[in-house]
Amino acid sequence: MSYRPILTARIGKVDPTSLDDYVAHGGFQALKRALALGPDAIIDIVTQANVLGRGGAAFPAGIKWKAVSTEPGPKYVVANADESEPGTFKDRIIMEGDPFSLVEGVIIASYAVGAHQAYIYIRGEYPLAITRVQNAVDACYQAGMLGERILDRRYPLDIEVRRGAGAYICGEETALFESIEGKRGFPRIKPPFPTQVGLFGRPTLINNVETLINALPLVQHGPDWFRTMGPLDSPGPKLYCLSGRIRRPGLVEAPMGTTLYDLIYNYGGGVTGSGELGGVLLGGAAGTFVTADDLDVFMDFGSLREIDAALGSGVVIVFDTSVDMKAVLRRIARFFAHESCGKCYPCQLGTQRQLEIIERLAADRLRPGDLQLLSEVGQTMTDASICGLGQTAHSAIRTALKRFDFDPSTGHFARFGPPSGVQEALA
Amino acid sequence: MKDATHTLTPQQLAAVETVLARYQGKGRSALLPCLHEVQAITGWLDPEICAAIGQSLRVPLVQIHEVIEFYTLFYNRPVGRRIIRVCDDVPCYLAGSEAIIRACATRLRVDEGGGTTEDGAWTLEIHPCLGRCEQAPFLMIDDEGYGHVTPEQIADLLGGKP
Amino acid sequence: MTTPSHNNRIWITIDGRSLQVPPDITIREAAALAGVEIPTICYHDALTPNAVCRICVVEWRGARTLVPACVARVADNAIIQTNSRRVRTARRTLLEMLASAVDLSQAPEIQAMMQEYDADPDRFGPEARRRETGGVKDDNPFYVRDYDKCILCWRCVQVCAEDVQHTFALGFNHRGFDTEIATFFNLGMKETTCVFCGNCVGVCPTGALKGKRLYELELRGDS
Ligand SMILES: Cc1cc2nc3c(=O)[nH]c(=O)nc-3n(C[C@H](O)[C@H](O)[C@H](O)COP(=O)(O)O)c2cc1C
Ligand code: SF4
Numbered sequence: 001m002s003y004r005p006i007l008t009a010r011i012g013k014v015d016p017t018s019l020d021d022y023v024a025h026g027g028f029q030a031l032k033r034a035l036a037l038g039p040d041a042i043i044d045i046v047t048q049a050n051v052l053g054r055g056g057a058a059f060p061a062g063i064k065w066k067a068v069s070t071e072p073g074p075k076y077v078v079a080n081a082d083e084s085e086p087g088t089f090k091d092r093i094i095m096e097g098d099p100f101s102l103v104e105g106v107i108i109a110s111y112a113v114g115a116h117q118a119y120i121y122i123r124g125e126y127p128l129a130i131t132r133v134q135n136a137v138d139a140c141y142q143a144g145m146l147g148e149r150i151l152d153r154r155y156p157l158d159i160e161v162r163r164g165a166g167a168y169i170c171g172e173e174t175a176l177f178e179s180i181e182g183k184r185g186f187p188r189i190k191p192p193f194p195t196q197v198g199l200f201g202r203p204t205l206i207n208n209v210e211t212l213i214n215a216l217p218l219v220q221h222g223p224d225w226f227r228t229m230g231p232l233d234s235p236g237p238k239l240y241c242l243s244g245r246i247r248r249p250g251l252v253e254a255p256m257g258t259t260l261y262d263l264i265y266n267y268g269g270g271v272t273g274s275g276e277l278g279g280v281l282l283g284g285a286a287g288t289f290v291t292a293d294d295l296d297v298f299m300d301f302g303s304l305r306e307i308d309a310a311l312g313s314g315v316v317i318v319f320d321t322s323v324d325m326k327a328v329l330r331r332i333a334r335f336f337a338h339e340s341c342g343k344c345y346p347c348q349l350g351t352q353r354q355l356e357i358i359e360r361l362a363a364d365r366l367r368p369g370d371l372q373l374l375s376e377v378g379q380t381m382t383d384a385s386i387c388g389l390g391q392t393a394h395s396a397i398r399t400a401l402k403r404f405d406f407d408p409s410t411g412h413f414a415r416f417g418p419p420s421g422v423q424e425a426l427a
Numbered sequence: 428m429k430d431a432t433h434t435l436t437p438q439q440l441a442a443v444e445t446v447l448a449r450y451q452g453k454g455r456s457a458l459l460p461c462l463h464e465v466q467a468i469t470g471w472l473d474p475e476i477c478a479a480i481g482q483s484l485r486v487p488l489v490q491i492h493e494v495i496e497f498y499t500l501f502y503n504r505p506v507g508r509r510i511i512r513v514c515d516d517v518p519c520y521l522a523g524s525e526a527i528i529r530a531c532a533t534r535l536r537v538d539e540g541g542g543t544t545e546d547g548a549w550t551l552e553i554h555p556c557l558g559r560c561e562q563a564p565f566l567m568i569d570d571e572g573y574g575h576v577t578p579e580q581i582a583d584l585l586g587g588k589p
Numbered sequence: 590m591t592t593p594s595h596n597n598r599i600w601i602t603i604d605g606r607s608l609q610v611p612p613d614i615t616i617r618e619a620a621a622l623a624g625v626e627i628p629t630i631c632y633h634d635a636l637t638p639n640a641v642c643r644i645c646v647v648e649w650r651g652a653r654t655l656v657p658a659c660v661a662r663v664a665d666n667a668i669i670q671t672n673s674r675r676v677r678t679a680r681r682t683l684l685e686m687l688a689s690a691v692d693l694s695q696a697p698e699i700q701a702m703m704q705e706y707d708a709d710p711d712r713f714g715p716e717a718r719r720r721e722t723g724g725v726k727d728d729n730p731f732y733v734r735d736y737d738k739c740i741l742c743w744r745c746v747q748v749c750a751e752d753v754q755h756t757f758a759l760g761f762n763h764r765g766f767d768t769e770i771a772t773f774f775n776l777g778m779k780e781t782t783c784v785f786c787g788n789c790v791g792v793c794p795t796g797a798l799k800g801k802r803l804y805e806l807e808l809r810g811d812s
Contacts, residue, residue, distance in 0.1 A: 086516040086556035124463075124500045125512075125557050127570040163463055166499030167764075168555060182458030182486065184497040184761065189640055189660050200456075243518035243560035250561040281517065285556075317517055317560075331517055335555055341497075342761075342768035344641050346679070348741070349686035352766035353713055373712055380682040383655045383675065384643040391654060474774045487757035487782070488773040496762050496771070503774065 005253040006217050006237050007210070011097035016132050019139040022100040028151060030216035034108045035153050042112040042219055043069055049223035051215075052234050055080055055171075055208030056283070056312045057388070058301040064205055067195035068113040071203035077110045077118040078180075078199060078206040081133075082164055082171035084123055085284035086335060087315035090239040091209035093251050095122065095129035099136040105212030106159060107150050108219065113205050116156045121176055123164040134161045168339040172387050173206045174198075175341065186343045187387035208313075210239055230256030234300040244281075244318040245273040257300040263316055264295070273320030278416050279404060280319065283312025285332045286392035289399040291415070308399070325404060325416040326362040329397055333358040336393040347390025350381040354394065364411050371401070371408055435469060442468045443476065447483040455486045458494060462501055471502035499554075507543045507550035511585070513566040516556040522563035523578075528553060530578035531566075534585050549585065599665040604672065616647055616658035616669060625671050628680065628702055631742035632659045633792055636752050639743055644702070646679055647671045655679060677706060684708035689717040690766075692738045695796030699740075722769055725804075728777035731785045733804045736769055738797035745770060745789035745798060758783040 015021040022028070034042050047062025068075055079102060083091040095102055102120065110118045120137075122130050137159050140146040150157050162180055164170050170179045174188035177199045198204025214236060218226050227235040238256040240263055243249045247269030254267065260280065264271065271277050277292040282299075288309040290297070297303055304311050319328070333355040342348040357374045360366050378394030385391050400406070405414035435443070443465055450461045461480055466472055472480075472495055481488045495501040513531060515524045531551050532539040543550045559565040562574025568584060576584070598609040603616075603623045610619045617627050630642035638659045646655035650668040655676060663669075670676065684703050688710035693699050702708075710717075722736035749759040758781040762771040772781045790798045 083558055084556065087518055087560050088556075089558045089560055092558050123558070124498075125554070125567065128572075162460065164498075165459055165463065165501055167497060179459065180456060182455035182494065183490070184493055184764070189657075241560065243563060244521045249518075249563070285517070317521075319521070323521065327520065328517055331515065331520055335516060337765060338555060340765035342741070342763075342765045343639075345643050345683050345687060345741075348766055348768065349683070349690060352718060353686055353689075356713070356717060367714060369712065376678060376682045377686070380679045380686075384646045384679045384683065385654075386640065386643075477773070489757050489760035489771070489781070492771065492773045493760035493762070497764050 003254055007094070007101075007213055007239060008098070008251065008253045010101065011093065014098060016097055016099055017135055019100065019136070019143055022098075022136075027100050028104060028145075030220050031104050031107055031111075031151055034111060034215075034219045035151060037219065039069060039112045039114065042108065042215075045219060045223050046112075046215065049218055049226040050233070050235055051211065051218070051226070052301055053208055054210035054214070054239070054313070056085070056286070056310075058234065058311070061207060061211055061214075064195055064207070065109070065113055068115070068203050068205040071196065073114060073202075074117070075113065075115045075203040076199045076205070077106060077113060077115040078173075078176065078204060079106050079118070079120040079209055079212055080171060080173065080176060080206055081120055081122040081126075081129070081209045082168075082176060083126070083209070083313075084168040084171050084339075085286060085313050085315065086332075087243055087281065087284040087287075087317045088241050088313045089243075090241050090251055090314060092126055092129050094209055094213060094239075095126070095133050099129070099132040100139075101213050101216060102133060102209055103136045103140060103159065105209075105215050107146070107157060108215050109205060109207065109212055110157050111150060111155060115205065116158065118157065118159045119162055119180055119199070120159065121162045121164060121170070121180060123171075124166050125164075130161065130163055137161055167341075168335075169341045169387075169389055172389065175387070176206070177204065184341070186341055187389075189386065210314075231298065231300050231302065233302045238299070238314060240267075240299065240314045240316055242268045242316050242318070244316075245271055245320040245323065246318040247272055257298040257303065259295070260290070260297050260299055260316070261295040263299065264318055268316075268318070271318060271320050274322040276321045278319045278321040278323055278325075279400075281317040281396060282315060283310045284315040284317075285335045285396060286388070287312045287315060288395055289403055291403050310395075319416070321416055323416055325400065325413045326358075329358050329400055330355075330362040332396050336389070340389060340393070344384075344386040344390065346381045346384040347386070347393060350377045350385075350390065351393050353377050354381070354397070358397065361411065366408070366411055439468050443479070447479055450480075450483050453484055455484065455490065457484055458486055458491065459498075462491075462495065466501060470508065471504060471506050473503070477503075499552075505543070505547065508548055509569055510550045510552060511566060511568050512552045512554035512557065514555070514557040514559070514564070515553050518556075518560035519563040519565055522575075524564040526578045527564050527566065527576055527581065530581040531585070534581055599663065601663050601665075601667045601669065603669050610663060612665075613662055616649075616656070616661050616663055616667075617645060619663045620647075620658065620669075620671055627658045627671055628705075629659055630699060630702075630740065630794070631744065633744055636744060636747050636792070639747075641741070641743055642683070644680055644683055646676060648673045648676050681706040681708050685710045685712060687740060689713040690720050691740050691795070692735075693740075693795065695738060696740070696794060698794065718766065720766075720769075726777075727801075727804075729779050729783075729785065730801060731787065732778075732790045732798055732800050734770075734778075735797050735799070738795045739770055740795055740797075741768055741770070742794060744792040744794070748788040748792055749783075753788055754784070754786055756782050756784055756786070759789065 014025045051061040052058040167185045169175045170185040175185040194204045240252045252267045337351040337355040340347045340351045381390045495503045541552045640657040640660045645658040648670040685708045726734040746759045762769040
């Protein structure tokens with residue numbers, strides 16, 4: 001735990017409303033360096049550092065930056081700040097505490113790929129983040145660092161802050177484009193991919209907030225430095241969101257690949273409630289459950305994939321053994337039924353049918369064949385849905401049933417709640 | 428259909444007109460920002476206001492309607508003058524959101540699934556994860572957030588009225 | 590841009606049979622060349638394919654998920670199975686979920702598919718929520734709208750909008766399972782921009798949209 005935060009270093013120290021204070025805390029040094037390097041060198045650095053997208057899909061940022069840079073204009077850069085995955089709050093803390101860093105990241109990305117218009121799309125339920133980022137953008141315009149020039153270089157760039165309006169699906173990149181275009185947030189069919197056909201039908205670089213702010217220390221210190229943190233196949237610093245039954249919930253910055261044990265017991269101070277760890281939900285509602293047996297896992301994209309789990313957006317929700325796991329699953333199923341956009345049948349119908357079966361489970365009224373039915377609905381959503389929402393809507397439920405010793409004969413999770421004898425006595 | 432235009436004050440109407448003048452001819456991509464700005468003045472979006480928005484932006488009316496229908500923060504029917512959104516997703520549930528919701532529903536005399544008070548002062552919504560999981564249980568009243576709330580605080584937050 | 594010509598054909602394998610096809614055609618089109626018919630529900634020759642029903646999904650070796658044959662394009666050396674167990678499970682489950690939600694009594698093609706895939710919608714039980722839209726909307730002299738029969742294939746919205754008419758009378762209410770076809774504030778058709786061209790009625794596959802004459806004949810026949 002000797003790690004010194006990089007991405008969050010300024011938070012709590014810098015005045016988030018002041019451009020001058022940002023500069024006094026080292027702000028825009030990265031952009032200065034980026035302008036000296038030039039677009040090709042920046043893209044090389046991002047590629048060599050092997051930055052994997054922090055929005056959840058772990059796509060190599062360098063490949064996207066390169067692809068967009070070689071496309072003809074007009075093209076766009078979009079910062080994905082829709083952050084609606086349950087359990088995720090990292091981008092909000094960046095935007096509220098150090099909004100200029102996001103603006104600087106967007107400028108560097110736009111300059112690198114040759115875009116002259118960028119958007120920052122922030123979820124509607126983040127009014128303070130919206131105010132702070134808008135203020136940061138305005139301050140840059142007033143200082144003459146946006147518009148006709150960036151910093152002191154002639155390079156036309158406009159940044160527009162967009163406010164979401166309550167739709168988890170608009171975090172999906174193509175649904176987000178539709179939303180900026182003034183439409184319902186229906187994901188598009190891919191291919192074509194955003195790097196070729198994105199916002200307004202033009203080549204578009206879309207990255208998560210955390211991915212973009214990684215560019216700042218990266219251009220200053222270079223790829224070798226970046227790769228000293230975490231495993232080579234997914235290096236760099238990482239923001240983890242701790243919540244649930246944990247002593248110190250909150251944002252943790254640590255090297256990629258920190259163990260789950262470290263996050264919960266060292267950073268997070270251990271388990272509350274019964275004090276005994278029952279399970280952990282990684283990656284949010286779209287993520288996967290793991291158990292106390294998995295505490296030694298390294299929290300990076302590759303290591304988690306190996307154990308049929310996912311890092312997603314860095315969510316770590318902790319459950320002690322006293323939790324009513326069925327009530328938890330009901331909320332997850334409800335979330336997806338509420339947030340399905342309704343475009344494609346597997347998810348439009350499947351999230352509703354999944355919710356109905358989970359409601360029977362939660363009410364101890366499972367019917368014979370229900371678990372088989374649930375698994376077929378889940379498999380159909382995973383296999384046949386258009387986008388990641390439907391494809392992951394069964395993931396947490398599947399892994400809970402698989403890992404938490406669900407006993408179909410009693411309808412209980414052996415790992416959670418009072419021992420089943422007690423439950424029967426109460427009934 | 429209720430027509431809210433008549434209940435708008437002259438000041439509100441003037442404010443809407445100023446906004447729409449600014450959005451004149453801006454097209455579909457300005458729709459969400461425009462809806463946000465207008466709704467901030469009017470509380471909710473009625474057919475007449477939507478028709479005026481359509482005319483200003485030059486967007487077909489049904490496309491405005493279906494956008495309002497899609498996004499949970501836009502309203503095409505009357506809502507309370509203040510909106511309280513309580514998160515009940517996993518981290519907030521683990522921190523006791525059920526008791527918070529019960530306290531709000533009891534206090535406002537609306538359903539625990541959400542609803543608007545008879546006098547139109549408040550709307551209670553059970554909202555998907557609000558992204559303040561480290562401050563669970565969490566709720567928002569309009570644009571103001573409240574973390575680590577307790578059921579005992581609810582009466583205060585909802586004002587003196589029983 | 591190069592125009593596809595006969596000398597840049599590619600090899601693909603469909604259901605164990607290898608054949609040469611032009612590049613850039615869809616899996617659905619390639620399958621037809623191989624004599625394999627892929628079932629579809631939302632697809633319509635004259636309209637932009639949106640791949641919403643997913644009945645046409647097939648298994649492409651190496652792909653993480655199934656792929657929609659109506660829009661996905663073949664690639665050299667693609668190995669595709671159009672009727673594997675995984676594909677059949679998806680199609681059967683989709684049909685079961687659809688039939689447990691929507692009145693398909695006037696959709697003979699979908700009923701035939703349900704037979705073919707052994708679909709049993711009753712598996713979801715009596716409390717499976719159905720799409721309930723408040724009965725037949727009979728608000729104009731030309732056609733009626735019975736959205737309990739609507740499968741949300743999107744065809745009517747498409748013909749009314751950019752795909753044909755540019756009238757923009759139709760759109761959507763809500764989202765997810767609660768999605769419905771709608772007009773501006775759910776006004777009657779006469780109060781919308783509708784010009785009563787009848788294109789939407791023509792493309793409706795389930796009898797949700799129906800000419801007034803036929804509707805009245807059916808009513809008389811029923812009573
Ligand atoms: C349902 C759904 C919701 C998503 N929400 C977000 C989000 O809130 N923020 C985000 O950065 N990416 C989100 N994504 C992932 C984006 O589609 C996309 O992969 C990401 O913005 C790419 O940026 P990155 O490569 O920097 O991660 C979501 C994906 C899906 C399927
Ligand atoms: S998977 Fe769900 S959210 Fe994604 S397009 Fe299909 S219905 Fe919409």
